[in-house]
Amino acid sequence: MKKPMRNVAVVAGAATAAFALAVSPASAVPSTVWTVNPSPANFTAVNSGNIVLSVNGIAMTCTKSNASGTMQSATGNPATVASISAIAFGATGAPCTSVLGNVTTVATTPWTVVAQDYTAATGVTKGYVGNVDAKVTVGACVFRVTGKASGTYTNSTGALAVNSLAGELTVVSSTNCGSAVPVGAKPLFKGTYLVKVAGSTTIPTIVGSNP
Amino acid sequence: MRGPGPGPRPSRVRARGATIAAFVALAPLLPAAAVAVGTLKVDTALPYVCTLPSGPQAATVRITAAFPERVAVGEEIRPTDVTTTVELPAAAVADLTVLEAATVRAETRLTVGVTQNGQRAEATWRGTSPSLDVPADGPLTLTTTGDVPILTTGGPGDLSLTAGSLGVDLAPSTADGAATVPASLSVTCVPAEAAEGRRVLATVPVSPGATTGEPSAPPTPSTAPSSSSPSSSPASLPSPPPSRPTGREPASGTSGASRSPAAGRTADSGPQAADDTAPGTGAGTEAPRPPAPTCRNDKPTSKSLTAYITGYSNVRKLNGANVIPVSCTLIEQGDPEIVFLPDGVHLLQKSDAELSYKGRRQTPPFEATFLTFGFAPTTATLVLEQVGPMAVESDILLVFPDNIAETYIRAPLVLRVLDVRVNGTRLDVGPSCRTAKPLSSPEPDPAKYPGDHLVLLGKGQLLNGTDASGYVLTSGGPLTGEVTIPAFENCGAGGEDLDRLLTATISGPGNHLKQIQGQTCAVGVEVPTEGQCTEDRQPYVVPKPAR
Numbered sequence: 001m002k003k004p005m006r007n008v009a010v011v012a013g014a015a016t017a018a019f020a021l022a023v024s025p026a027s028a029v030p031s032t033v034w035t036v037n038p039s040p041a042n043f044t045a046v047n048s049g050n051i052v053l054s055v056n057g058i059a060m061t062c063t064k065s066n067a068s069g070t071m072q073s074a075t076g077n078p079a080t081v082a083s084i085s086a087i088a089f090g091a092t093g094a095p096c097t098s099v100l101g102n103v104t105t106v107a108t109t110p111w112t113v114v115a116q117d118y119t120a121a122t123g124v125t126k127g128y129v130g131n132v133d134a135k136v137t138v139g140a141c142v143f144r145v146t147g148k149a150s151g152t153y154t155n156s157t158g159a160l161a162v163n164s165l166a167g168e169l170t171v172v173s174s175t176n177c178g179s180a181v182p183v184g185a186k187p188l189f190k191g192t193y194l195v196k197v198a199g200s201t202t203i204p205t206i207v208g209s210n211p
Numbered sequence: 212m213r214g215p216g217p218g219p220r221p222s223r224v225r226a227r228g229a230t231i232a233a234f235v236a237l238a239p240l241l242p243a244a245a246v247a248v249g250t251l252k253v254d255t256a257l258p259y260v261c262t263l264p265s266g267p268q269a270a271t272v273r274i275t276a277a278f279p280e281r282v283a284v285g286e287e288i289r290p291t292d293v294t295t296t297v298e299l300p301a302a303a304v305a306d307l308t309v310l311e312a313a314t315v316r317a318e319t320r321l322t323v324g325v326t327q328n329g330q331r332a333e334a335t336w337r338g339t340s341p342s343l344d345v346p347a348d349g350p351l352t353l354t355t356t357g358d359v360p361i362l363t364t365g366g367p368g369d370l371s372l373t374a375g376s377l378g379v380d381l382a383p384s385t386a387d388g389a390a391t392v393p394a395s396l397s398v399t400c401v402p403a404e405a406a407e408g409r410r411v412l413a414t415v416p417v418s419p420g421a422t423t424g425e426p427s428a429p430p431t432p433s434t435a436p437s438s439s440s441p442s443s444s445p446a447s448l449p450s451p452p453p454s455r456p457t458g459r460e461p462a463s464g465t466s467g468a469s470r471s472p473a474a475g476r477t478a479d480s481g482p483q484a485a486d487d488t489a490p491g492t493g494a495g496t497e498a499p500r501p502p503a504p505t506c507r508n509d510k511p512t513s514k515s516l517t518a519y520i521t522g523y524s525n526v527r528k529l530n531g532a533n534v535i536p537v538s539c540t541l542i543e544q545g546d547p548e549i550v551f552l553p554d555g556v557h558l559l560q561k562s563d564a565e566l567s568y569k570g571r572r573q574t575p576p577f578e579a580t581f582l583t584f585g586f587a588p589t590t591a592t593l594v595l596e597q598v599g600p601m602a603v604e605s606d607i608l609l610v611f612p613d614n615i616a617e618t619y620i621r622a623p624l625v626l627r628v629l630d631v632r633v634n635g636t637r638l639d640v641g642p643s644c645r646t647a648k649p650l651s652s653p654e655p656d657p658a659k660y661p662g663d664h665l666v667l668l669g670k671g672q673l674l675n676g677t678d679a680s681g682y683v684l685t686s687g688g689p690l691t692g693e694v695t696i697p698a699f700e701n702c703g704a705g706g707e708d709l710d711r712l713l714t715a716t717i718s719g720p721g722n723h724l725k726q727i728q729g730q731t732c733a734v735g736v737e738v739p740t741e742g743q744c745t746e747d748r749q750p751y752v753v754p755k756p757a758r
Binding site: 012014025050052056057058059061063092095097098099100102104138139140141142175176177179180181190 | 545547609611614615616671672678679736737
């Protein structure tokens with residue numbers, strides 16, 4: 001298990017480079033007031049580029065994924081600024097794939113979007129997608145993943161870039177998956193979603209402040 | 212049936228004459244994927260010269276038939292409504308009245324040349340007529356009808372059918388119903404010079420695509436395809452060996468089978484994004500599931516999978532491609548295990564599989580019609596029987612950020628011949644006609660895998676966050692191999708030994724095989740993935756043969 005973990009770490013490293021992610025300590029005073037605009041609002045999110053889940057170096061690619069939920073202003077740090085009520089991986093005619101076969105992922109929702117750090121100069125909020133819980137099936141191999149996945153939200157583009165760090169997600173149950181996906185394995189979740197206010201082309205914004 | 216010239220047939224086969232056709236095995240099984248297209252109706256009257264007892268006489272031969280307007284490679288060209296009408300001149304009638312014939316029945320044998328891309332084969336169109344009164348004077352018009360061989364080709368290009376010589380067997384009877392003496396009269400007719408340039412009955416374009424793609428006419432690979440024949444001479448119609456999946460293009464190689472509309476649908480409670488049209492909108496456009504043999508595992512474990520597999524097989528000797536029909540495979544999925552090898556981290560998975568047809572480890576019986584140069588068309592009923600364990604072994608190299616997979620399927624299979632018909636006449640092959648040994652393939656690791664068995668290789672990969680392509684374990688895809696068909700044994704009955712004939716015709720090395728496995732149905736999981744299983748947990752996805 002050591003070696004694949006190292007591979008996974010490499011995956012994470014390479015991936016992060018693209019997105020400047022990570023839950024680093026805030027550069028200034030942490031935000032405690034999170035202003036979502038509009039608020040409250042329903043949102044939809046559609047993947048931009050492929051979504052990749054990987055476990056022990058085994059990659060699973062989704063060319064289609066989308067989500068929906070509600071968002072609202074919040075206070076505190078960390079603060080839940082959105083709730084994902086539904087998230088789909090794969091679509092009719094475009095299932096998620098892997099070399100083990102097509103991958104079916106059924107999410108148990110709600111998941112959350114939690115804000116932790118805001119950089120006013122860039123309009124980028126750092127945080128994570130929380131309460132992640134999904135059942136993944138490939139043939140007779142079925143496993144369940146729970147945890148969280150770090151990411152950023154960029155106001156100018158509406159891009160929610162998810163790029164989980166090693167250890168944030170954990171396989172909590174596994175059947176017929178052998179040592180490829182044992183309980184305790186640490187999957188990685190990576191991909192970008194473009195968020196819009198439901199039924200519109202409006203990109204919602206999240207602004208953190210500390211009055 | 213006589214060809215216009217001597218063909219390059221092996222003399223030992225020639226000795227058997229036209230009654231025993233060369234028939235091709237394993238491969239030539241093109242499914243009767245009849246895609247309804249337009250019909251090409253032919254009605255041609257040609258001048259012939261017939262050799263009668265009294266000497267050569269001019270005659271008119273009229274041929275009517277209907278053909279599909281066009282077909283795709285592998286699809287049947289089934290001539291229908293075939294009639295052959297011979298108008299024999301008064302002199303011929305005189306030859307009959309000399310015999311005191313009052314009525315006459317006729318049997319005709321029209322030689323039809325089949326050409327495509329410079330390759331040539333022949334078919335015999337046989338017909339029979341009802342009993343007719345012999346006219347006191349004037350010409351005698353005989354109209355015969357009958358079924359004629361179905362054609363299928365392994366390559367694209369216009370396929371032309373040309374009228375050739377015509378044999379007419381007359382069976383006259385006297386007024387009191389007794390046979391005349393002699394009891395029959397055979398007349399040979401050949402196209403007259405004036406017919407030159409007009410002998411082409413039909414030209415049917417054969418397109419490379421598997422189907423015409425018309426949504427209104429979904430292809431219907433039948434469960435026991437009556438099939439087809441490479442209308443090829445030994446000189447080879449282009450039936451290219453199956454190409455290997457390149458897999459380099461994302462999402463292109465994962466095969467229609469595994470990416471059918473129904474496969475892998477997820478979370479139908481998924482949200483609808485305003486600018487995403489895919490989820491939830493495809494249901495109304497899904498094609499109906501094509502017919503397929505029952506494929507159920509009635510005692511499933513949590514690791515049980517079922518899948519269909521079908522595909523082309525070439526018979527090198529005859530340069531023809533045929534279809535092994537949609538067959539059910541029961542799989543017990545092995546656990547995927549991480550293994551550290553000198554060249555990197557591997558994921559190994561070994562699963563057990565078996566063919567299943569009505570409780571037996573075999574493919575469904577399938578019919579193959581063969582048309583080979585110089586021989587009569589032959590229809591054979593064949594079956595592939597599994598005679599030992601079938602192993603599905605995958606080895607996936609995990610090299611960030613790519614996954615490279617190779618899956619070997621090894622199966623000992625014998626080819627059994629159930630029935631052979633030559634021009635509709637049954638040739639008794641006996642109950643135990645089969646290859647003496649299992650089919651074999653070049654084995655990359657003979658020390659580990661001894662014995663004769665078929666080897667199919669599926670290659671798949673997932674490159675840097677793109678979709679997996681090629682063959683992937685539980686979702687299927689293309690598998691290729693090369694098979695040697697061994698000698699036949701126990702063929703023949705009543706003292707007639709057909710072993711050598713079948714062996715000479717069919718057996719040999721280097722026959723390419725390309726099979727397509729469909730998406731598996733995980734039978735034993737709590738909630739099967741939508742689109743992968745039918746309601747009674749058979750595989751939903753029925754693959755189509757692909758080149």
